[in-house]
Amino acid sequence: MSQALWTKQGETLSHKNACKEFSLEEHEIFEAMRAGKLQYKENYAHGNPYYRLLRREVIDLAIELHGENFFKKQELEHKMKEVTNGINSCKRKLKKFEKEKELLIKKLDHFDK
Incomplete structure (x- = not known):
């Protein structure tokens, strides 16, 4: 496992985003994780766990x-x-x-009077 891929922007995504982006079911991702097809790291956002996956492996x-x-x-x-x-x-x-432009025009018109 190359650590460079985990830190490079755009190379990882959450399991939730993988489901949305690639039309995968959560259970398909979890089965692949258990089978060793997907490397993952567990992270937390606001106390809620999620899994970070390597984009290439999800593809x-x-x-x-x-x-x-x-x-x-x-x-x-x-x-x-x-x-x-x-x-x-x-x-x-x-x-x-x-809308902002209209307000400014009205204010300018007010000065002309």
Whole structure:
């Protein structure tokens, strides 16, 4: 087990995020952990335990369980969700700025009178 992978950003993920990102069931991850297919480290967030997993091993497990095409489709769908969330975030920020702009225009108009 290379310690470098555990500290490198983006190389690990929690078992909860692995379920969401790769459409895996928790029991599939736990079975793979017990079988030695997944290396893990137990961490705690606000007193609640979770398992950190190596992303590469989770990808290999997803391909093994569901096939290459399913994995690629899930990867694209996950990326699509991220992009959609980013777009929606930008739209919310734009609305906020437009409201602020309207207020500033009204204040400027008040000075002209």
